[in-house]
Amino acid sequence: MRLVIIGGGAAGMSAAAQARRTDPGLEIVVLEQSEHVSTGLCGLPYFVAGLIRDASQLVAHTPEYFRQERRIDVRTGHRVEAVNASSRTVTGNIVSSRTATGNSGGGPFELRYDRLVVATGAKPVPLDVPGADRENVFYLRTVADGIRLRASLEQGTARRAAVIGGGFIGVELAEALRRWKLDVTVIEQGGRLLPAFDPWISDLVAQELRAQGVTVLTNHTVAGLESGAVQTRQGGPVAADLTVVAVGSRPDLDLLKRARPELGRTGALAVSRQLQTSLPFVWAAGDCAESRSAVTGRAAHVPLGTVANLAGRVAGEAAAGRRTEALPLAGTYLLQVFDLAVARTGLSEAEARAHGFAPVTAGVSGPVNVPVLYGTAGDVPAFEVRLTADARTGRLLGAQLAGHRDGARRIDVAAALLTRGALVRDAAGLDLGYTPPLGVARDPLVQAAQRLLSELDVSGRR
Amino acid sequence: MRLVIIGGGAAGMSAAAQARRTDPGLEIVVLEQSEHVSTGLCGLPYFVAGLIRDASQLVAHTPEYFRQERRIDVRTGHRVEAVNASSRTVTGNIVSSRTATGNSGGGPFELRYDRLVVATGAKPVPLDVPGADRENVFYLRTVADGIRLRASLEQGTARRAAVIGGGFIGVELAEALRRWKLDVTVIEQGGRLLPAFDPWISDLVAQELRAQGVTVLTNHTVAGLESGAVQTRQGGPVAADLTVVAVGSRPDLDLLKRARPELGRTGALAVSRQLQTSLPFVWAAGDCAESRSAVTGRAAHVPLGTVANLAGRVAGEAAAGRRTEALPLAGTYLLQVFDLAVARTGLSEAEARAHGFAPVTAGVSGPVNVPVLYGTAGDVPAFEVRLTADARTGRLLGAQLAGHRDGARRIDVAAALLTRGALVRDAAGLDLGYTPPLGVARDPLVQAAQRLLSELDVSGRR
Numbered sequence: 001m002r003l004v005i006i007g008g009g010a011a012g013m014s015a016a017a018q019a020r021r022t023d024p025g026l027e028i029v030v031l032e033q034s035e036h037v038s039t040g041l042c043g044l045p046y047f048v049a050g051l052i053r054d055a056s057q058l059v060a061h062t063p064e065y066f067r068q069e070r071r072i073d074v075r076t077g078h079r080v081e082a083v084n085a086s087s088r089t090v091t092g093n094i095v096s097s098r099t100a101t102g103n104s105g106g107g108p109f110e111l112r113y114d115r116l117v118v119a120t121g122a123k124p125v126p127l128d129v130p131g132a133d134r135e136n137v138f139y140l141r142t143v144a145d146g147i148r149l150r151a152s153l154e155q156g157t158a159r160r161a162a163v164i165g166g167g168f169i170g171v172e173l174a175e176a177l178r179r180w181k182l183d184v185t186v187i188e189q190g191g192r193l194l195p196a197f198d199p200w201i202s203d204l205v206a207q208e209l210r211a212q213g214v215t216v217l218t219n220h221t222v223a224g225l226e227s228g229a230v231q232t233r234q235g236g237p238v239a240a241d242l243t244v245v246a247v248g249s250r251p252d253l254d255l256l257k258r259a260r261p262e263l264g265r266t267g268a269l270a271v272s273r274q275l276q277t278s279l280p281f282v283w284a285a286g287d288c289a290e291s292r293s294a295v296t297g298r299a300a301h302v303p304l305g306t307v308a309n310l311a312g313r314v315a316g317e318a319a320a321g322r323r324t325e326a327l328p329l330a331g332t333y334l335l336q337v338f339d340l341a342v343a344r345t346g347l348s349e350a351e352a353r354a355h356g357f358a359p360v361t362a363g364v365s366g367p368v369n370v371p372v373l374y375g376t377a378g379d380v381p382a383f384e385v386r387l388t389a390d391a392r393t394g395r396l397l398g399a400q401l402a403g404h405r406d407g408a409r410r411i412d413v414a415a416a417l418l419t420r421g422a423l424v425r426d427a428a429g430l431d432l433g434y435t436p437p438l439g440v441a442r443d444p445l446v447q448a449a450q451r452l453l454s455e456l457d458v459s460g461r462r
Numbered sequence: 463m464r465l466v467i468i469g470g471g472a473a474g475m476s477a478a479a480q481a482r483r484t485d486p487g488l489e490i491v492v493l494e495q496s497e498h499v500s501t502g503l504c505g506l507p508y509f510v511a512g513l514i515r516d517a518s519q520l521v522a523h524t525p526e527y528f529r530q531e532r533r534i535d536v537r538t539g540h541r542v543e544a545v546n547a548s549s550r551t552v553t554g555n556i557v558s559s560r561t562a563t564g565n566s567g568g569g570p571f572e573l574r575y576d577r578l579v580v581a582t583g584a585k586p587v588p589l590d591v592p593g594a595d596r597e598n599v600f601y602l603r604t605v606a607d608g609i610r611l612r613a614s615l616e617q618g619t620a621r622r623a624a625v626i627g628g629g630f631i632g633v634e635l636a637e638a639l640r641r642w643k644l645d646v647t648v649i650e651q652g653g654r655l656l657p658a659f660d661p662w663i664s665d666l667v668a669q670e671l672r673a674q675g676v677t678v679l680t681n682h683t684v685a686g687l688e689s690g691a692v693q694t695r696q697g698g699p700v701a702a703d704l705t706v707v708a709v710g711s712r713p714d715l716d717l718l719k720r721a722r723p724e725l726g727r728t729g730a731l732a733v734s735r736q737l738q739t740s741l742p743f744v745w746a747a748g749d750c751a752e753s754r755s756a757v758t759g760r761a762a763h764v765p766l767g768t769v770a771n772l773a774g775r776v777a778g779e780a781a782a783g784r785r786t787e788a789l790p791l792a793g794t795y796l797l798q799v800f801d802l803a804v805a806r807t808g809l810s811e812a813e814a815r816a817h818g819f820a821p822v823t824a825g826v827s828g829p830v831n832v833p834v835l836y837g838t839a840g841d842v843p844a845f846e847v848r849l850t851a852d853a854r855t856g857r858l859l860g861a862q863l864a865g866h867r868d869g870a871r872r873i874d875v876a877a878a879l880l881t882r883g884a885l886v887r888d889a890a891g892l893d894l895g896y897t898p899p900l901g902v903a904r905d906p907l908v909q910a911a912q913r914l915l916s917e918l919d920v921s922g923r924r
Contacts, residue, residue, distance in 0.1 A: 334895030
């Protein structure tokens, strides 16, 4: 019995490792087009910044580790180009010579599978403007992308950089480039940065970037890339010796074109609770596949490394023959921008409204940590938490927070509550840990829930 | 309609504030025997240590604040000595002259109530050995106790201190006294420190104390206190110019002796879900009353400031006439001992067994934070998480953790799960927040749950 896994990223290697734990006798082959498996892509901006010194630190385990310690046949340099679901084969080309069996010398390959896990991830949305193929235009999706961008920075010739796109990667890249002392401009087409967050957090992030010397342009559409400048439709050119494009990503499904699996509304692969696709004997996990929201109960697309790890485990276990299912997700995002940590989980207020809920939001801001152990009030790490609930049922729908990093992980508590379908009153009555060196007696999350509960009282629902 | 609250600590003032929010027209009287209300007793060891500089920082709000901003009639220096439930009166003595209505000149008082909240807290268990009433023997329960102990330390005459009792307060006091450069010995009657934790955590705490120069004696019973020494039954005398007794506390119920309310198995006041006692029109909250465990569903006694705040709110709301109930608690304890943070929630393995569960425990240790952003592996903050589940149902029963402070608040996630009756598989599938500067891709709590899930597989239950 052979399990083939396409893609050696977080989802693919989690699937491989869990399949091995589930069935010690299974043959497991991982086909990965790059030279790296088990990569932590979330670390790429920190590698670009130079905080992660060596690209090898982006890799949790080498192919050799998986081969020797887990008996997983990892084949790097293997680019799968098609899946034939009726013959249960994958075909592709060898783009490098590093494989488990030594020098394969390139050329096409074909491999039969009994079970298949698709973990192809996502690919960056390309910028479709004149000049987008110039030199000094970068994307940041793979380790190779990171190495290329950092090499360019290490040359030290660039002084001004443009980041096109004000989402997660764009914002993290702005910080990374600023660490190289470049003049950085973030160009965002929409009205605000980080549209996945509530507007007050977008505002705080823009404020933090500006305080750190980054120019933030919203409502600016890129018209073209020229030598030394990005042309926008709205204003003059933005001077840039170097441009990074971070306008989003989409599921990488090219190799499934002929197999025609069912896609969900989100554009990612539709999967069952067992993470099986519409194709027989084919499971999927990671950025290429949908997940299910614990709040709406519906399919969602949460392209994050944490989710890829979790879903990969489930897909590997299911493909190896054990009954299991993926649990619904809260949808938890955490981001640090210079000295500001921001996080969200569940639905934003706008999303809640779009899903037909009657959202009510309330929050508190205050210290999260050690007020009594700091000299003055000015030193107290400040934090803001806002919770959103459904006025009709009193159910918690989402949490958003921003402030000092010491408070950031409070988002996990909200995620746990959302996953378990908690009411606001459950959050308002939580006995969280407290000791003066590590927190405040009235935790801001619990306080926010208590305030939200009062708001719901007004609407007659707790 | 007059609500009387006995005790102006965390529970009493939370009750008063919430009663005011619930009913703006209610007459609210708080009777407090000391000069302080709204005190954060958890901060006392840090005041003793000198980290909290001024005793006023232990007080969240002054009596004047409550009188003026909340229209709560706070009467300090009022020691209630009896409750007459049939006549609905409380009687006592004025031990100081500070009241809302000016100088009362001392003497007895009597006050009628329509509703009563008992929030008398706990009092320290006295040490019953010869010499226990000597000078330089201290307890630490009230702000006045803290002021007295710190004044003694500021005199600078003591060089050697003994702490009798190795529970939470004893351990925190050992650290506080060490900050004054004293030679400190902790004398614990039982076989280990912090018996509320699993033994591996007790061992880590003893190790940390010893590493910081504290002498730890377990299995040592105090025989008597002499000038300059504590005599034990097991060994020679422990040299001590100053002795602090921290051998536990018990509910302070003296003033209810004649009223004869029902007590629970724990020795604290038995209360309904609405926190009503067996006496008519009398509610109770805080260290004097029981709560309910979310894990066992049974009454429990959790004498913590966090719980007092939560229960006080509920008691105040209920006494003010609104339907409400106290939610069951996880029972979350968090403690920092020098450079070691430890925490627990739910049941320890021993407690789980005593409650008739079939506990299985598994855990992981590893980094909690920013491994890629540290220079070397040695700098990575290490952490250990152990989770306990019931093998028969797969239900999560408890969590214990120890290590670097950056990981300590993970206990809150476990508390949220326990409160919501989660299975281990729920914890194993949680999508927590992740970004390289603020965590690790595979959160240790989730990893521990995944490992525990594998253990449960062996026993046939997930």
